[in-house]
Amino acid sequence: MAAIYSLYVINKSGGLIFYKDYGSAGKMDTNDTLRLASLWHSMHAISQQLSPVSGCFGIELLQADTFDLHCFQSLTGTKFFVVCEPGTQHMENLLKHIYELYTDYVLKNPFYEMEMPIRCELFDISLAQAVQKERVALLGR
C-alpha cells in the first residue's frame, strides 16, 4: 500500500515554512525538521554543481531503502518535497497541485508575510483534502 509519510515546504533561503506528518514511525521534533530542511536545501544546490551537463535544476527524486523523496522546485526557489513509500506513483502531480494550493491560499492571503512559516487555515484544510483524495486514489489502484 503506497502511503505518504510527510510533507515539507521550504522557502528560497532554505528555511522550513511548513511541515506536516502523515504517519512516520518516529516522532521528529521541530528542531530536527528545521535541520533536515536546511540540509536538503544545501544538498539540492550542491547536486546542481555536480551535473555533467549544464541546465540542472536539482534533485527531483531520491530513492532510499525504505522511502522515496519527491521534490518540486518552483521558479522562485520555493521547494515542496514529500516523503513517501518506495514506488508511489503520481507524486509529481500531487506536488504541483500542492503548489497551486500554496499560490491560492497562502500567497494571495494579504496577511501572509513572505518567507515566514505558513499559518493559513484554508491552506491546511484544502491540503488535507488533497492528500486524502490522493490516499483514496492510491488505495483504489
Next chain:
Amino acid sequence: MQFFGGTEISPSPPLPTASGNNGNMMYIFNRNGVCLLYREWNRPLKTLSSQQDHKLMFGLLFSLKSLTAKMDPTSAEKGNLGVPQLPGQGCSFHSFRTNTYKLSFMESPSGIKIILVTHPRTGDLRDSLKYIYNLYVEYVVKNPLYSPGTPIRSELFNKTVDQYVRGLG
C-alpha cells in the same frame, strides 16, 4: 541485508542492452574519502578542479546518507543528525535523479563507495554496481601489488569497467 547472494562470488552481469554511451562518470571512494578511481566518459560541463570535485562529491554523499538515516519514516530510534553512520547501519539511499543526470550509489560493508552518474532515464543500477564491486575485488583487491587506500592504477580494471559500462542500457 545479505550482500553477496548465495555461493556466487561474481554474479553474472545484468544483460546489457548495448545502446552504448550511457555512462557519464564513475567514482570509487574508500571509507576515508580517498578517491580510488575516477572515470569520465561524457562530461561536457566541468565547473571545479578534480580535487574539489571529488571532495564535493564525497561530502554530498556523506550528508545525503546522514539525511536519509534521519528522515527514515519507518524507524523510531534515530541517532542525531551528523553522527557518522557505519556502512549498513540505518537507512541509506541508492540513487537520486535530477533533470540532467541520475546518480546511483552503493556502499560495501567495508566502506567502499561506488558512484555511477548516468542519463536521467536509466533504470535501477544496483545489480550493476554490485557487479562493478566484484570487478574491483577481482582485479584490484586480489592484486598483490596494490596497496589499499591508494588510487587504483590498473589498466585491465579500467578497460573492463569501460567495456561493462558501455554495455549498460
